[in-house]
Amino acid sequence: MSLGNTIKILSIIIPTFNEHENIIKLVNQLFQLEMEYEKEIIIVDDDSHDGTASLVREYSKVDRRIRLISRFGRSGLASAIKEGILCASGDLIAVLDADGQHEPTTLLTAIEKLRNDSLDIVIGSRFLNKSIIKGLTSKRKSGSSIANYLARVSLNNSYKDLTDFMSGFILLKRDASIEFIKQIDVNGFKFLYELLSLSKGKLKIMEIPLFFKERKFGSSKLDLAVVWDFLISLIHTFSQRLMPRRAVSFALVGSFGVIVQMTTIYCLLALTALEFETLLPIGVIFAATSNFIINNALTFRSNKLKGLKFYIGLMKFLIVSSLPIIANVGIASLFYNQFSANTFLSQLAGIIVVFIWNYAASSKVVWNN
Ligand code: GDD
Ligand code: MN
Numbered sequence: 001m002s003l004g005n006t007i008k009i010l011s012i013i014i015p016t017f018n019e020h021e022n023i024i025k026l027v028n029q030l031f032q033l034e035m036e037y038e039k040e041i042i043i044v045d046d047d048s049h050d051g052t053a054s055l056v057r058e059y060s061k062v063d064r065r066i067r068l069i070s071r072f073g074r075s076g077l078a079s080a081i082k083e084g085i086l087c088a089s090g091d092l093i094a095v096l097d098a099d100g101q102h103e104p105t106t107l108l109t110a111i112e113k114l115r116n117d118s119l120d121i122v123i124g125s126r127f128l129n130k131s132i133i134k135g136l137t138s139k140r141k142s143g144s145s146i147a148n149y150l151a152r153v154s155l156n157n158s159y160k161d162l163t164d165f166m167s168g169f170i171l172l173k174r175d176a177s178i179e180f181i182k183q184i185d186v187n188g189f190k191f192l193y194e195l196l197s198l199s200k201g202k203l204k205i206m207e208i209p210l211f212f213k214e215r216k217f218g219s220s221k222l223d224l225a226v227v228w229d230f231l232i233s234l235i236h237t238f239s240q241r242l243m244p245r246r247a248v249s250f251a252l253v254g255s256f257g258v259i260v261q262m263t264t265i266y267c268l269l270a271l272t273a274l275e276f277e278t279l280l281p282i283g284v285i286f287a288a289t290s291n292f293i294i295n296n297a298l299t300f301r302s303n304k305l306k307g308l309k310f311y312i313g314l315m316k317f318l319i320v321s322s323l324p325i326i327a328n329v330g331i332a333s334l335f336y337n338q339f340s341a342n343t344f345l346s347q348l349a350g351i352i353v354v355f356i357w358n359y360a361a362s363s364k365v366v367w368n369n
Pocket of ligand 1: 017018074075096099144166168189220221
């Protein structure tokens with residue numbers, strides 16, 4: 001076969017998790033859009049338990065413009081978008097939600113905008129003056145405006161004119177953005193934010209107003225873990241992406257553990273007649289256990305331990321994190337004697353080494369990462 005005239009293809013990536021009632025309606029609406037591109041629709045499903053994947057597979061047998069990427073387990077929205085984009089044939093790639101909240105005809109406006117202004121990316125924004133939002137509760141709206149503010153600041157104002165850093169509606173030129181997209185490594189929802197963070201202002205991006213409708217069937221998948229991931233992404237970006245994202249999450253949980261330990265001990269001191277020395281180990285075990293539970297639910301949720309494995313993991317975690325207590329003291333005094341008699345720096349040295357040990361050892365031993 002020779003390479004003759006290539007076809008102009010628009011690849012449309014649709015991530016799905018339990019969207020059985022919504023997906024085919026959206027696919028039909030997209031096929032009805034008239035444009036000079038041939039369409040390829042790539043649906044990336046994360047093991048939906050409502051039969052979304054088998055429904056899409058049936059349709060893909062009838063219409064070969066529909067492709068299904070069926071993944072095992074739930075790796076999350078951002079990673080689904082990334083995988084879809086990497087598999088796309090088109091030079092022009094669109095991403096939109098499966099639940100019908102994004103008005104499909106916006107795609108036509110986006111294509112026109114991308115071409116007329118020779119842009120790399122067009123974002124459908126929910127927060128421009130002409131945008132219409134029907135599908136966000138007031139709690140979600142205020143959550144979004146805080147998130148947008150933090151996103152703008154954390155990105156050093158490199159995309160300061162944007163209004164919707166979390167949008168799920170994106171049109172992009174493959175050539176311009178693919179190298180950044182390959183680097184995206186992220187749990188949760190924040191595909192666009194990560195792309196902006198990695199590209200540091202190098203992409204030419206503008207927004208168009210989006211009509212964000214109410215969800216017809218099913219419910220939103222945005223949960224606490226998604227919010228947590230965004231928080232981690234923010235800190236990661238603020239800290240110049242130096243530490244691995246998981247380590248940031250682990251550190252944050254660890255500092256929460258300090259609060260848990262102190263609260264437990266002070267409460268028990270007030271409520272019981274027990275001595276501080278007796279309460280100390282209780283507080284430590286309490287804090288370590290709560291750290292384990294939170295890390296299992298958030299930091300390592302892709303390797304989440306359940307059932308018997310949960311209890312075995314907890315035991316391993318308690319052992320792993322009790323070992324460095326001695327090391328902490330040893331390193332701090334070594335640093336104090338050998339390098340600097342500064343007490344603050346010495347303690348910091350101890351804490352940093354112990355943190356690295358705890359993170360590395362629990363990743364390997366407890367969550368087999
Ligand atoms: N493959 C896959 N895996 N798809 C997922 C997953 C997942 O783990 N979680 C959600 N999705 C799909 C949904 O099926 C839907 O098509 C789309 O991603 C958006 O998910 P919703 O659960 O409908 O999100 P939302 O409406 O609450 O959130 C909207 O606002 C967010 C920012 O505030 C969306 O537009 C998001 O894209 C946006 O980031
Ligand atoms: Mn939605």
